[in-house]
Amino acid sequence: MQRIQGLVHAFEQIARTRMAGVPILNVALRAEAVDFQRHADDEGGPGLLGILITPWFMNLLWLPDAHAPASTPGTSRLRRLGGEALSFIAAEEAGCRFEACSLFSPVFEFADQAAARAVAQAALAHLRQPIQSSRHGSAMAVKDSVRAEPVEAPQPDQAVSPSTSAVRTNTSPQLSRRGLLFGRRPAETTR
Known part of the structure; x- marks a missing residue:
């Protein structure tokens, strides 16, 4: 370490x-x-x-x-x-x-450290799954979805407001974690 x-x-x-x-x-x-x-x-x-x-x-x-x-x-x-x-x-x-x-890169999608950490942890959870689970479409990768909402780029003398949540759970089938992390449209995430 x-x-x-x-x-x-x-x-x-x-x-x-x-x-x-x-x-x-x-x-x-x-x-x-x-x-x-x-x-x-x-x-x-x-x-x-x-x-x-x-x-x-x-x-x-x-x-x-x-x-x-x-x-x-x-x-x-x-x-x-x-x-x-x-x-x-x-x-x-x-x-x-x-x-x-x-x-x-860059990381303006994240309003604060907690939001960035949550997405990082979700990505690692997905990537650490056994390959067999991922190929058959895990519940986390296909059903759950997390979106990173763009946050306006801060001016050099201005901090990003931590009051805005950059990560939110979305129950609609818009974009899965796999789609978010690997650039796939919703139809491509069920393969």
């Missing part, structure tokens, strides 16, 4: 330095590691899977075990998680190699 804490610290530092003043920052968000857990990848290799939230992105991260060979930064590969084929790009920050799959 020290690697994860190091990444969070590195991205906090990036937010204060390299990203300071960049208009894509959602000032209501901060760097946070969400639910990193041991996971075997599609080839059986062990590592940690979780989500990193920052004021400018929400990425699914794969951290291979320290003794496992790491991909060269800048290279990409497909990983199958929860029945989804996702493209990850290898990167390195603060001496830690990892692979990242962008879920949201």
Whole structure:
């Protein structure tokens, strides 16, 4: 878990330095590691899977075990998680190699940290399901739906109001979690 804490610290530092003043920052968000857990990848290799939230992105991260060979930064590969084929790009920050799959960038859809964390946890719950469950359409992926409502981009001197909820449960068949997370229309989520 020290690697994860190091990444969070590195991205906090990036937010204060390299990203300071960049208009894509959602000032209501901060760097946070969400639910990193041991996971075997599609080839059986062990590592940690979780989500990193920052004021400018929400990425699914794969951290291979320290003794496992790491991909060269800048290279990409497909990983199958929860029945989804996702493209990850290898990167390195603060001496830690990892692979990242962008879920949201920028992150103006989220009014506050709690809303971003809720979507991150829902995404991880879906991706950690056994492949067999996902292929047959899990109740969470098909029936439940969560929408991230766009929040107007804040001005550099203005904070996003935490009083607006960015995530809400929707009982209509508009957009499933799978559709939200993987860019599919409602008709495509039942496959």
